[in-house]
Amino acid sequence: MVLRSASADLDTAALRKARGAFFTPEPLARYITDWAVRSVDDRVLEPSCGEAAFLLAAVDRLAALEATSTGQALLPHLDGVELHEDSAQAARELLTAAGVEATVTVGDFFGVNPGRQYDAVIGNPPYVRYQDFSGESRARSRAAALRGGVSLTGLASSWAAFTVHAAQFLKPGGRLGLVLPAELLTVNYAAGVRTFLLQNFEQVDLVAFDERVFPGVLEEVVLVLADGYANGPTDHFQLFQARNADDLANTTTPRLWRPIPPAGKWTASLLTSETLGAYSGLLATESFTLLETWGDTTLGMVTGNNKYFALSPARAAQLGLSKSDLLRLSPPGSRHLRGLSLTTAALTELGDAGAAVCLFRPAGEPSAAAWAYIAEGEAREVDQAYKCQVRKPWWRTPLVKPADLLLTYMNADTPRLSANKAQAHHLNSVHGVYLKPEHRALGSDLLPVASLNSMTLLGAEMVGRAYGGGMLKLEPKEADLLPVPSPALTKAAETALRRLRPQLVRLLASGQVVSAARLVDEVLLIGELGLPEAEVKALRQGHEELTARRVARGGASHVHRGDGGTVSRRANSNRLRRP
Ligand SMILES: C[S@@+](CC[C@H](N)C(=O)[O-])C[C@H]1O[C@@H](n2cnc3c(N)ncnc32)[C@H](O)[C@@H]1O
Structure with a gap:
């Protein structure tokens, strides 16, 4: 019985955008509400309720619960808060028409003091980008998030503070069900929100979609179903996947992911179960390790x-x-660091060419x-x-002393490690990797070769951050977490890796990183580790999909793909996940 009024017609598209007013499709509101509202006497709040999509779904849900309950009278306790007077009025009228008295308060949700009295807080907060989210309203939102223990940077969109503030209205044990932008999973400014959810709730479930679910809105969304407020922490979340809003009854069996650290990106949620299985499986073995096991990654020199x-x-x-x-x-x-090493001869050649x-x-x-x-x-x-x-x-x-390896940290395709054979100093346009003494000889010689594999390529997408224009950026701390072959695996494959070098150099010279990685996969993943073909394929697919996603979100119309070709935004924007 989710109804719609015509009041939106009086409102302009620009005004709606400014306050983040995109109303939730009925199946999403229903799914979240049916999950969150569990008893006829549940108290329900929809903050930023617009025209009460969730409160109306709650009316239906409570009626269904009443029908199956043993004689409990239905006394709905439904509250809404809405900034926009007309929407609030429309919400009231729709709720009255649905036969319930609900309180819809007009005002800024960040100005409402949390009272910890609700069993369920459900809704779809406004997604207003920081550029358009300013003044007192933003200051109030940041203060509200801070009261919940989350310090947000000036880059945060409005939904981040909204999520933290909304949770403060729950009773212990209460449930938070929200439609949030998928950027929750990956952006750095949301790290505090990710930690907040795992810290404060007993269980956190996410539902992601293969297709876009908001008609006419580009934003990809995830449903966050956080259960057991104040009964946290948990160290993992469960991920369900659905094709679209109408397919919510058929979500996949959940996958479990333990983000390390908890504030770390939840990019794993974007992978298929095959890819996630292959990736976590390999990470759990001793054959793959983090780059920090080999040595230290630090910033280069700053001249001014x-x-x-x-x-x-x-x-x-x-x-x-x-x-x-x-x-x-x-x-x-870092253009000159697209091969396997920076030699004295290469440096001389660069200098002769005017570099x-x-x-x-x-x-x-x-x-x-x-x-x-x-x-x-x-x-x-x-x-x-x-x-x-x-x-x-x-x-x-x-x-800064010459590093053993130079790491390109701003990449259209993937970060590259080059052996610094020329012992050149480096500026902050690349990072330096200083290998531990016990790994120096092997690492300088073979880590640039060994790290060109599909697991590391995928890992770079998992630990790095998407930057303007679809670039992949790795800060030193993120580089520390890059999964690379362990010294033992590299040593075991030493001869075969060395034999590959001339072929890799040729492929890399023409920008074919992905083809180069296939050769290294043959040696390391298949030859040494005996990984089944299907797992290697899943890793490659994961890398391909995350790359396409980064490019699609980056705003560049074309980005080099790493196999010598380019990825077009448009061509990939709907192929982010496969069922
Ligand atoms: C994405 S819409 C969602 C509306 C409704 N919950 C739904 O799902 O259909 C966000 C709503 O938040 C309202 N809004 C924006 N900023 C607000 C604030 N600071 N306090 C309360 N409501 C706000 C907008 O007017 C808009 O109606």
């Missing part, structure tokens, strides 16, 4: 002005700089030419850059 400090050999010669004024440098950017392979960094007393260049820098006000101002002398960039 790369144009001034990073010089081509020709420019350095023109300035008359001496050897002692310069250091060997992996040039800014900035010299870092201006006089070690001791600068030469006369260096003093002249320093004076030029001051005339150009390079010394006024923040990073230069905070060090003395301004022209001496703090040194």
Whole structure:
């Protein structure tokens, strides 16, 4: 008996967007409500109720419960809060027409003090992006989240604070059922919300969809069904999957995932059960380990002005700089690190082609030419850059020693590890990996080869974050968690991996990372570990799907796929998951 009024016609699309007013399709509201409302005397709150999609579903649910209960009288206790007067009025009228008296208060939900009196808080909060979510309303929302113990950054959309605030209205043991954007699973600003759910509830279930479920709205959503408020924590969630809103009766058997750490991304929810099984199975063995087992990943050097400090050999010669004024440098950017190593010959070649392979960094007393260049820098006000101002002398960039491996952390396809054979210094356009002494020889030689496998490629999508334009970014802490072959597995496959090297170099030179990974899979996953073909395929598929998803969400119309081809946003936007 979910009804609709015509009041929305008076409202404009722009006004509705500004307050995040997208009304929930009936089957979703019903599914959540039927799960959350369990007894005729349950008290129910729909915050940001719009036209009461969930309260109306609750009327039906309570009536059904009454019909099966033994003589309990139905005295519905249904409350709503809504910012928009007309929607609130429409909600009241619809509820009255449905035969119930419900209280629908007009106002900002963040201004309502939680009283911990509800058995079920259900609904679909507004998804207003931080750019459009400002002023007092945002400040109030952040204060409300903070009262729930979650500190949100300025990048958070409105739903994040809404979720935390909504839970505060529950009695101990109560249930929170919300429709949330799928970004809950992955975005960094939602880390606090993910932890909050696992910390405070006894059980957290998620329902994800193969298809988009909000007609005309691009946002992908997940249903969050959090049970047993104040009876937490739990260390895992269960994931159900449905094709679309009409298929909710046929969700898949649940999969279980323990995020590590709890605030870590819940990207696992986006994988098929086959892929998740293969991925967690391999992670649990000693054959795969985290990159931090091999060594430490850290940020590169910050000059304050790369144009001034990073010089081509020709420019350095023109300035008359001496050897002692310069250091060997992996040039800014990471394009040159798409192979397996950075050799001295490659660095020379790059320098000959005009790349900035010299870092201006006089070690001791600068030469006369260096003093002249320093004076030029001051005339150009390079010394006024923040990073230069905070060090003395301004022209001496703090040194970071040459790393064993260089890791590209901003990638259209996948992060690459290159052996730093040239022993070049590096800037903060790449990360440095410093291998532990016991793994240095093997790691410098073979980790760049061994890490080119489908498990690591998938792992990068799991631990990294999607960045503007569909790029995949890895912070050092995320790189630490990258699953890579263990030293023991790498050692065992040493000869075969070494034999592959020339072929890999050729493939990588033409951007065919995925094809290169297939060769390494043959050696490591199939040859050494004896993984069934189906599991290897599931890992590859998972990588392909997460990549397509990242690209589709990134806003770039095409992104290099890693097999020499490109992925089109449009072509992939509906193929994020397979049944
Ligand atoms: C996504 S709609 C959902 C409406 C309804 N729960 C449904 O599922 O159909 C979000 C609703 O929140 C309302 N809203 C936005 N900000 C609010 C706030 N701070 N307090 C209360 N309601 C708010 C909007 O007017 C809109 O009706």
